[in-house]
Amino acid sequence: MNQALYNKEVSCPICKNIFHTKKVRSSAIRIKKRDTDFCVYYNGENPIFYAVFVCPNCGYAALESVFERISPTGKKIITSRVSNQWVQRDFGGERTNQEAIEVYKLALLCGQLSNEKKGILGTICLRLAWFYRFIGEDKELHFLKHAKNCFEEAFLYEQLPIGNLDEVSMLYLLGELNRRLGKYEDAINWFNKAVSNPAIKRKKKLEMQAREQWILAKEEYKKIKSEA
Numbered sequence: 001m002n003q004a005l006y007n008k009e010v011s012c013p014i015c016k017n018i019f020h021t022k023k024v025r026s027s028a029i030r031i032k033k034r035d036t037d038f039c040v041y042y043n044g045e046n047p048i049f050y051a052v053f054v055c056p057n058c059g060y061a062a063l064e065s066v067f068e069r070i071s072p073t074g075k076k077i078i079t080s081r082v083s084n085q086w087v088q089r090d091f092g093g094e095r096t097n098q099e100a101i102e103v104y105k106l107a108l109l110c111g112q113l114s115n116e117k118k119g120i121l122g123t124i125c126l127r128l129a130w131f132y133r134f135i136g137e138d139k140e141l142h143f144l145k146h147a148k149n150c151f152e153e154a155f156l157y158e159q160l161p162i163g164n165l166d167e168v169s170m171l172y173l174l175g176e177l178n179r180r181l182g183k184y185e186d187a188i189n190w191f192n193k194a195v196s197n198p199a200i201k202r203k204k205k206l207e208m209q210a211r212e213q214w215i216l217a218k219e220e221y222k223k224i225k226s227e228a
Helices: 072-081 097-113 118-134 139-157 167-180 184-196 198-202 204-227
Strands: 005-011 018-024 031-034 040-042 052-054 061-063
Touching (some): 061 097, 118 139, 167 184, 167 198, 167 204, 198 204
Antiparallel strands (some): 005 018, 031 040, 052 061
């Protein structure tokens, strides 16, 4: 038995099924390193693998933070479009990277069908990009692009913070996602907004990283222009 994991009891808001799913004990979380788009690598279990709950009975899946927050209309749509085609499968045990990809894709489908907020969809897409990065697959860029698009819309029309992303963190992340996607001019604009935001002075590490990535984006943009 994996001592890093424990069982959490969950009630499905759609079919009322009671099921168990794994979570990582906070005492077992060991951070190894971080990428510049907030992707975290862990020694041992990755807690993000377990942040999506999946009902084994009806197939409804969502991030833990919004699992119970589905609207009556959303329930009807999920029942019709997901549950009626669902072949029962239990994701409540220890999860591999591939299984994490599967549950996040299911959460993305449910979120799109139920008209979930763009910030939530962006979070799901960003994590899917990370999971593909872990195994070196090109689909990383596909999901980075979707994450960028969702977060840009969320920044304009939704209330912040979104999860751990407050305004200045979102500005920085949008800069970094655009940079990774080769959209250097947009990246420079977002980084400029981030370093100009007074709130970044309270986050010295983020400010330093934003300035470093801002300079990098400028250099990459200059290189592209010189080669054109």
